[in-house]
Amino acid sequence: MTAMKFEHVSFGYGKRPVLNDVSLQLGTGVHALLGPNGAGKTTLLSLAGTFRTPQSGHVTIQGHDTSIRKEREAARRRIGVLPQSYRLVGSMRVAETVQFAAWSQGVATKALTTKTTQVLNLLGIADLADRRVKSLSGGQRQRLAIATVMVHEPEVLVLDEPTVGLDPEVRLEFRRALAEVGVDRTVIMSTHMLEDAILVNGRVLVLLGGRIVFDGPSAALRDLGDQTPAGDDPSSPAERGYQALIRQHKEVPRAA
Secondary structure, eight states: OOOEEEEEEEEEETTEEEEEEEEEEEOSEEEEEEOOTTSSHHHHHHHHTTSSOOSEEEEEETTEETTSHHHHHHHHTTEEEEOSSOOOOTTSBHHHHHHHHHHHTTOOGGGHHHHHHHHHHHTTOGGGTTSBGGGSOHHHHHHHHHHHHHTTOOSEEEEESTTTTOOHHHHHHHHHHHHHHTTSSEEEEEOSOHHHHHHTTOEEEEEETTEEEEEEEHHHHHHHHHTSOOTTOOOOHHHHHHHHHHHHHOOOOOOO
């Protein structure tokens, strides 16, 4: 089932176009959004999170057209959004933090404890329930942040650079948790790290110049790299494939 659909979506800031006629459909699983700085990843996620609406085209989430106010409000109840910058209250305990997030997102009071326990178990931090947030490591905070946007059981998760600042071991643990979350939910996450896209073993979307220039499984990106002469390049096949895409679709400067 399609959980999110972009239909010929364009968006820009003033006279500067950012997204140009983007169309894609997202179903269950993890969808990794790659692209260089300025490619439009954050703008695309802001549309997916209903913070912005298309200037042309349509974004629908679980059948709700976000261009229509009432539909947009209904869509917001079906998604969880984790921005790149987020704040957690250091003096609160982990369980309290998640319970408050659940309450603020409309979870019934009698269900707060149960829902909190379920999501903490899913993300592997149930043993931290009584810890204060300020005592957590970076990876633990990141999983707690995701718990706060998952506790109301959204069908769609929108994550902006969720692995930024994590050390390699914690990043690996986070990817494993994310892959598990994507078993029965739709996850779209932006990342500047190719490894994130490869190791969650999901679908890869490459955004460049406001357009989707690659849409396929991570294995297809590796195959593309295998077709690219390695020479003295020590990069992995997936990295070579990604760089080949960037070179292939790089905009040619217009003559003055």
